[in-house]
Amino acid sequence: MAGWGEVVADVILCPLYIYLLIRLATASDDYFKSPFYTFFIATGVYSISTVFSYQIVAQFVDQYWTTYIYKLAYGVNTFGAIGSTIGKALIVIHRYYVIRHNDFAEKKGSRTLIRAVLAAQFAIALVATTPVWPSHYIYKNDETKDQIVALSYSHTLILKAMSTTSYTLYIICNSIFTVLTSREMLRLKSMLQGDSSTTQKIITHQRNMFIVVSVCSIGHLLKASQQV
DSSP: OOOHHHHHHHHHHHHHHHHHHHHHHHOOOGGGGSHHHHHHHHHHHHHHHHHHHHHHHHHOTTSTTHHHHHHHHHHHHHHHHHHHHHHHHHHHHHHHHHHTSTTOOSOOSOHHHHHHHHHHHHHHHHHTTTTTTTOOEEESSTTTOOSEEEEOHHHHHHHHHHHHHHHHHHHHHHHHHHHHHHHHHHHHHHHHTTOOHHHHHHHHHHHHHHHHHHHHHHHHHHHHHHHO
């Protein structure tokens, strides 16, 4: 069972996160319709689904009704974890793609391309849940079957391998593009040093966006370490 400290943190932070996602999704300003925020909102939905499904799997293993939804919750958790991991990688890649171009335009990529990327993200996350559905439950007591311990060993092993692989690839991807983006930031600062206030605003904006992406990356890794 997960610690109640984790539950309290999720109860406090999740509503705030959901509120933020709703405000971003319904904002009328075109700035918030850029690929960055599209990926951010989509990834946020995956992350929220992971949090809720994880708490069901972790907290309610000894409830009689858990038998009927445990596998579904586990599947949603896997779906959300893979989807959010891909989403965070897309955010990092997009940030580098923006900063390496001299126009610094946030709207890189057509709507068709962005939709295709989101569809691929959804499809990969959905396929990742495949090992969940044919699995069976392992109970603490096979006779009473009153507390679910886990899914069957072989299926759990496959899911763990998939999770470890996805997080490892994410760490590699995140590290590479963070370094590349840092180099581009230094190049940008050197190139625009001493220029007008407008260019300084560009530097400040790009630096702030880089910090936001870095914080998101660290937060995702911390959440991943909790659920692996």
